[in-house]
Amino acid sequence: xxxxxxxxxxxxxxxxxxxxxxxLAAKGHLLAVSAxxxxxxxxxxxxxxxxxxxxxxxxxxxxAVQQVGQRITQAWGALDWAILNAGTCEYVDVxxxxxxxxxxxxxxxxxxxxxxxxxxxxxxxxxxxxxxxGVGSSVTFCPLPRAxxxxxxxxxxxxxxxxxxxxxxxxxxxVTLVSPGFVETPLTAANDFPMPMQVSSDEAAAIIIxxxxxxxxxxxxxxxxxxVLKLMxxxxxxxxxxxxxxxxxxxxxxxxx
Numbered sequence: 221x222x223x224x225x226x227x228x229x230x231x232x233x234x235x236x237x238x239x240x241x242x243x244l245a246a247k248g249h250l251l252a253v254s255a256x257x258x259x260x261x262x263x264x265x266x267x268x269x270x271x272x273x274x275x276x277x278x279x280x281x282x283x284a285v286q287q288v289g290q291r292i293t294q295a296w297g298a299l300d301w302a303i304l305n306a307g308t309c310e311y312v313d314v315x316x317x318x319x320x321x322x323x324x325x326x327x328x329x330x331x332x333x334x335x336x337x338x339x340x341x342x343x344x345x346x347x348x349x350x351x352x353x354g355v356g357s358s359v360t361f362c363p364l365p366r367a368x369x370x371x372x373x374x375x376x377x378x379x380x381x382x383x384x385x386x387x388x389x390x391x392x393x394x395v396t397l398v399s400p401g402f403v404e405t406p407l408t409a410a411n412d413f414p415m416p417m418q419v420s421s422d423e424a425a426a427i428i429i430x431x432x433x434x435x436x437x438x439x440x441x442x443x444x445x446x447x448v449l450k451l452m453x454x455x456x457x458x459x460x461x462x463x464x465x466x467x468x469x470x471x472x473x474x475x476x477x
Contacts, residue, residue, distance in 0.1 A: 226296045226347065228252045228288075230279060230336055231306030233260040235405030236355070239425035240303065245271050252292050254279070255306065279306050279332030289339030298346035301432065303353040304336050305398075307373075309407055311366040322369045329373035334380070344393050351394040353432060354381045358401045358446055362453035362460070365468035385437065398428055399440040401449075417445040 227244060231237035233255035241253050245268040253261045258276040265272035273295055275288045292299060308328040310321050333354060344350040357374040359367050378397060385395035402408060402415035403424045419427075419442055431439035440446045452460055 223348075225249045225300040226252075226292075226298060227301040227303065228254070228292060228299055228336075228340060228343075229303045229305060230254045231304075231355075232264070233257045235407060236400070236403055236421050236424050236428070237303075237305040238264070239421040240305065240428060241272075242267070243422075243425050243429055250296065252288070252295070254288060279336060280327050282335045282338075285332075285335045285339050289343065292343060297343075298348075299340060299343035300347040300349065301351050301353060302336070302340035302344055303355075303432075304333050304340075305353075305355045306332060306336075307355065309370045311370070312368045313366075322372070325369040325373050326376075329370075330376045330380070333377060337384070341388075341393075345391050349394070350392070351396060351432060351435070352381075352384070352388065353396045353398065353428075355398045355400070356381070358399050358440060358449055360399065361446065361449040362464070364464065394435055394437075396432055396436055397438045398431075399438060399446070400424055400428075401440075401442055401445040417442045 227249055229237060229241055229244075229251055232241045232251075232253035237255070238260060241251055241264055245251055245264065248271070250271055250273070252273040252275050253264055254275045254277050255261060256276065256278050258274065261272075261274045261276055265274050273292070275291055277284045277288050279285060306328070308325060310325055312321070337352065340352065344352060354377055356377045357370070359371045360375045360378050363371060378399075381395055381397045388395055402418040404418055404420050408415060408418070424441070427441050428439055452463060455463070
């Protein structure tokens with residue numbers, strides 16, 4: 221077994237987060253797991269007795285997040301990894317454009333992450349080979365229809381973590397940005413469009429954990445899907461637009477009225 225790490229993982233109740241939690245716990249690491257729903261977190265604690273600190277929280281509640289940081293301080297005094305995986309996704313309907321939806325997505329994906337960083341950094345500064353990990357998205361490589369809110373939030377995460385990497389180097393805190401393609405999760409199960417090269421949550425978790433152990437600055441997968449998006453994103457705007465505009469859903473006159 222590798223050296224036991226003290227890890228805070230958000231979004232641990234389902235999907236990629238739950239798979240990461242199970243795989244890290246199976247390797248003997250200590251985990252503080254957070255999500256809004258307590259029941260799945262408690263199930264993890266029962267599955268791995270003595271290794272799991274159950275800390276349910278709404279990431280958008282700044283005071284509650286600070287209390288999580290205090291609980292981790294009391295339990296361990298430091299963190300070696302902070303994996304900020306929690307987030308949400310909503311798709312834009314241009315016929316019924318809703319600014320409140322952007323606020324919800326930004327609040328969960330950006331402000332929630334920032335509040336977790338605030339709680340995690342003092343603990344990471346005391347950790348052993350500390351690493352801050354954020355989950356972005358492959359959507360930041362190429363603009364896609366209906367993804368304006370989700371993509372904008374994940375573009376903010378990309379810039380946030382790449383900028384923080386420069387500032388945190390003085391404390392030897394490594395920074396990793398995870399940019400997955402389509403992953404089988406309860407969130408993506410609601411999608412009503414094709415999801416090419418989709419991988420399972422367990423596969424995604426294994427790739428992410430391996431990359432973190434290797435100290436990678438960015439972990440993106442699956443390779444062929446990422447390569448196509450990056451290529452499309454680097455095309456001249458007129459050509460990228462011509463190739464991707466057909467993906468947009470046409471709005472009927474009735475919907476637009």
